[in-house]
Amino acid sequence: MNMARPKSLRKHDVPPEQRLVRNEQTGCLEWSGCTTKKGYGMVSNGNRPVLVHRYFYEKWVGRIPKGLNVCHRCDNPSCVEPAHLFIGTNADNTADMVEKCRQARGERHGMAKLTLTEVAAVRSARAAGVTVREVAKQFEISIGTVSLIANGKIWNDTLTAS
Ligand SMILES: [Zn+2]
Secondary structure, eight states: OOOOOOTTSOTTOOOGGGGEEEOTTTOOEEEOSOBOTTSOBEEEETTEEEEHHHHHHHHHTOOOOTTOEEEESSOOTTBOOGGGEEEEOOOSSHHHHHHHHHHHHHHTTSSOSSOHHHHHHHHHHHHTTOOHHHHHHHHTOOHHHHHHHHTTSSSHHHHHHO
16 A cells, blocks of 8 residues: 655644554544544545545545435444444434434344345435445445335335334
8 A cells, every 4th residue: 555645745744544543342443633522533635624434434435425424333423444334314413313323223233134224325325326236335235135125125114114
């Protein structure tokens, strides 16, 4: 990997990657730099401040579909570990997003392969034009499952029951 420092970075700036610390107990990759009041890490991307988990998601996983959020499975706002992040549906406010992410985490303990939030996210992602292949990779499910969910052939009962 080329670790060369881009010319645009001033001498005292360190690359965002160097501000990440692995939490051995939780597996979280935590941001040790500046955070918002709610604990989300912030980084400057060019001149634009961005949330670090979004920054690293786009860097390591792929483009975030327009209008969708990057949520945490681990409930740790400063975490940027790709395995702990997933694309969630657009939320009206942060509280709603946090609640959805918590719910997703809770359902992980059950037998469900995908949480309700993820099923909704699969549908949103497909509706937003994300390819079936990309969605399947992101949620670690088969392409066939993505199609079935997107077409409403499965999970409908579960969704309407909640
Ligand atoms: Zn985490």
